[in-house]
């Protein structure tokens with residue numbers, strides 16, 4: 149099944165969505181970084197309690213994982229916006245087919261059409 153290329157209106161809609169998601173991610177990261185420095189400051193005032201230190205270390209690991217995911221999502225969203233500006237957005241990087249509008253609405257940073265994404269997942273599963 150061949151997907152039709154995006155219309156200008158569809159591409160604009162997706163660009164708006166990507167820009168909105170990117171701004172949302174960036175503000176979430178900013179809020180979390182603000183919270184982290186606040187927590188660090190509070191912890192130094194009662195660092196003699198060993199239970200607190202253990203809990204703080206656990207919390208910091210979770211924060212690190214979340215930040216890494218946030219940063220990779222920010223990178224993916226930025227890259228997708230870059231592809232829109234470069235005129236290559238919505239084209240499968242594997243087979244060159246158009247990625248359907250419905251798929252892009254669900255996953256605006258998608259690099260591949262549904263068929264190639266499924267193929268890649270199957271290959272990874274057999275690695």
Ligand SMILES: [Zn+2]
Nearest residue numbers: 240243261264
């Ligand atoms: Zn493809």
